[in-house]
Amino acid sequence: MTEFLSMGGYAGYVWSSYTITFGIMTLLYVHTKRKEGKYLRWLRRHLASLEK
Amino acid sequence: MFKFLYHYSSLRNFYFFSEKLLPFLLITFVCLVTYSIYGALISAPADYQQGDSFRIIYVHVPSAWMSLLIYMVMGLSSVSVLVWKIKLAEITLSAVAPIGAVFTLIALVTGSIWGKPMWGTWWEWDARLTSELVLLFLYLGVIALLNAIDDRRTGARSASILCLIGIVNIPIVHYSVEWWNTLHQGPTVSKFSSPSIHIDMLIPLLTMTVAFMLYCLIISLYRIRTMILVYDKDSQWVKNVITDNREQI
Amino acid sequence: MRNSLEIRNLSVERSNREIIKDLSLSLTEGNLVHLKGANGSGKTTFLRALAGLINPSQGGIFWNESNISENIFFQSILNYVSHNLGLADELTALENLSFLRSISRKTPNKTVEASLDIMNLKNFQDCRIALLSAGQKQRASLAQLLMFNCPLWLLDEPFNSLDAESCGVVESLIDDHMSNGGIAIVASHQKFQSSTAQHVVEL
Amino acid sequence: MSTDTTTWNTLFILVRRDVLKTWRESADLLYPIMFFVLVTILFPFALSPEILVLKSFAGGLLWIATLLAMSISLENLFKTDYSTGALEVIVLSGVPLLLVGLAKAIANWVLSGLPIIILAIPLALSLGIDAFSLSILLLSLTLGSATISLIGTAIGALSVGLRSSGMLVIVLALPFYIPLLIFGAVATSNSQAGVIPEAELYFLAGLLALAVTLTPWATASAIRTRLS
Incomplete structure (x- = not known):
């Protein structure tokens, strides 16, 4: 297992690039979902204000 | 065919069409990405020259391809904004641009990380990395123009003109950077041209690329759907969507 | 053949809001429309x-x-x-208008000097637009109406910053235009007299 | 139809108006020129007064100064016409917008490109460029500055009337100047090495031809978009 983790001596480079890539991708996913939630709440308030 | 395209370019139909599509896309993406990571890190043999640092290719090359693919998608939607004035294309343009910029950034970062073990420097003025950097500025230009204009309609039209100027410039920049690179460093084989890859090294690369494509599609669908709701916020169908949505949560 | 301008349930968007909703109007020769509405109502x-x-x-x-x-x-x-008059500040009234006349594809009518004379800007024609007063700038810009004869006139606040005497001149202009079968839509806060009946549209 | 409205005549009239307009307000003329000289003068302070050092960078250095100097005049290319409404009147006069775009680019080139090329002669000599490579430099600058003006006008038309459009237009335009910079700088450095750089000059001429045919379309639709 440790041999796999060491990545033939390049562990730092390989693991950092993978974490960066998939890290940024998950961040983008989370940001998009949060923004979607924010807009939905804003739309709901907008709708409620229209009905009043 | 055009009838089909026109039918789905109306915002309402697209919204409900993408609603059905998304779960399927998510599942395929998750399976594909786990398989490709397994393939990239474990099953692909280490490169005889670069050893395991070669595995960064599975992340760097797909994201570079995505950055180019997304710019092409933006070019396509720019044409449909200017020529056919399709509202959906205007939304796609502003929804997809940041995703492209993110992937260009990933490609640049992983490219420079990969460069460290190979050349010992964090940044190598290699032809492909430099064109990628210029592509990043094309993206930032389009995003800056989109944010500078408040009116959505003229904003999308101006950004699509800039995007089309960018599309014409991408091959020019690419070949002039190649020319400049070979001129100053001599015609060595470009460090990034992946050597003739062994077959089971190639499979994970292709599956990872498809996985990235699915990811881009999912994220842009989410962003487009949100913008559609905001865009048509006064129309009746959005009100129904919001009210049903309120019951679920 | 009588010219006709028809507007069929027009709606126009401006900075993400629908300013004009479903407006319909049909005009033929000799119709004069007085467009009224508060600021920002979409005139x-x-x-x-x-x-x-x-x-x-x-x-x-x-x-x-x-x-x-x-x-x-x-x-x-x-x-x-x-209402922003379209005359370059650095150039004189004569240069601006003769430039417009030389590149325009509209059918010419009076010469530049004659138009400026009618708008009594004769002795100001060689002075830069920047140095003219607001009223004079307005009159210089309105001289375009004389330089070309076009069946359709669209005037946005032609009377603001004009003194009574110049208002009279502009009103007579509109009357001549109406009499030889033109269509005009005038957006203005002030009332103005006109020989033909004013069809008031409230936005 | 009004007086002789052949395309060339209209183009000439449009260019004459823009040049006359800016000539009257001659302060704007000085900014690109002063900026060009200042940027070029800064380099010897930064690098070293040694002629040999300066000689090897001279071509690239002058090209960068040209790029920057021509970008700062892009902002008020359309700004005054847009704010006074003159652009609207021109559009409504029925003149084809392609001509307006081309005329603006030519006027911008005459007002900021030409003086820069003329000023490049003394500056290049001061940086130790010999006669032969000076001629190549001037040729490449002429081709390059025309393309810069064409692309810059299109980008300037896109961002007219926006907040901080001055900064925006420079940021948007510079990435498109990279191929020009590459071929221009390489042409001069090759000529200093005694080689006649036909390839680079052909590329510059090719880019100019591409810019002349494509950018007026972009400028025309940019003007129409900004006015709507």
Whole structure:
């Protein structure tokens, strides 16, 4: 297992690039979902204000 | 065919069409990405020259391809904004641009990380990395123009003109950077041209690329759907969507 | 053939809001429209949509039964004088107007000097626009109406910053235009006299 | 139809108006020129007064100064016409917008490109460029500055009337100047090495031809978009 983790001596480079890539991708996913939630709440308030 | 395209370019139909599509896309993406990571890190043999640092290719090359693919998608939607004035294309343009910029950034970062073990420097003025950097500025230009204009309609039209100027410039920049690179460093084989890859090294690369494509599609669908709701916020169908949505949560 | 301008349930969007909703209007020769409305009620947007500068989000504008967005020569039959007057500050009134006359595709009418004379700017024609007063600038810009004869006039606040005497001149201009079968849409806060009946449209 | 409205005549009239307009307000003329000289003068302070050092960078250095100097005049290319409404009147006069775009680019080139090329002669000599490579430099600058003006006008038309459009237009335009910079700088450095750089000059001429045919379309639709 440790041999796999060491990545033939390049562990730092390989693991950092993978974490960066998939890290940024998950961040983008989370940001998009949060923004979607924010807009939905804003739309709901907008709708409620229209009905009043 | 055009009838089909026109039918789905109306915002309402697209919204409900993408609603059905998304779960399927998510599942395929998750399976594909786990398989490709397994393939990239474990099953692909280490490169005889670069050893395991070669595995960064599975992340760097797909994201570079995505950055180019997304710019092409933006070019396509720019044409449909200017020529056919399709509202959906205007939304796609502003929804997809940041995703492209993110992937260009990933490609640049992983490219420079990969460069460290190979050349010992964090940044190598290699032809492909430099064109990628210029592509990043094309993206930032389009995003800056989109944010500078408040009116959505003229904003999308101006950004699509800039995007089309960018599309014409991408091959020019690419070949002039190649020319400049070979001129100053001599015609060595470009460090990034992946050597003739062994077959089971190639499979994970292709599956990872498809996985990235699915990811881009999912994220842009989410962003487009949100913008559609905001865009048509006064129309009746959005009100129904919001009210049903309120019951679920 | 009598010219006709038809606006069929036009709606125009401006900075993400629908300013004009479902407006319909049909005009023929000799019709004069007085466009009224509070600030920001879309008067200028409406005139700019009529001039073909803004594409309507719904509906259409038809000049002699042909949609103006397809008719590329539509701009040569209309005279649009907007509230920002369109004269370069660094150039003189004469230079501005003769430049316009030489590049314009509209059918010419009076010469530049004659038009400026009618707007009694004769002795100001060689002075830079920047040095003119607001009223004089307005009159210089309105001289365009004399330089070209176009059946359709779109005037945006032609009377503001004009003194009584110049208002009279402009009113007589509009009357002549109406009498020889023109169509005019005037957006203005002030009332103005006109020989033909004013069809008031409230935005 | 009004007086002789052949395309060339209209183009000439449009260019004459823009040049006359800016000539009257001659302060704007000085900014690109002063900026060009200042940027070029800064380099010897930064690098070293040694002629040999300066000689090897001279071509690239002058090209960068040209790029920057021509970008700062882009902002008020359309700004005054847009704010006074003159652009609207021109559009409504029925003149084809392609001509307006081309005329603006030519006027911008005459007003900021030409003086820069003329000023490049003394500056290049001061940086130790010999006669032969000076001629190549001037040729490449002429081709390059025309393309810069064409692309810059299109980008300037896109961002007219926006907040901080001055900064925006420079940021948007510079990435498109990279191929020009590459071929221009390489042409001069090759000529200093005694080689006649036909390839680079052909590329510059090719880019100019591409810019002349494509950018007026972009400028025309940018003007129409900004006015709507």
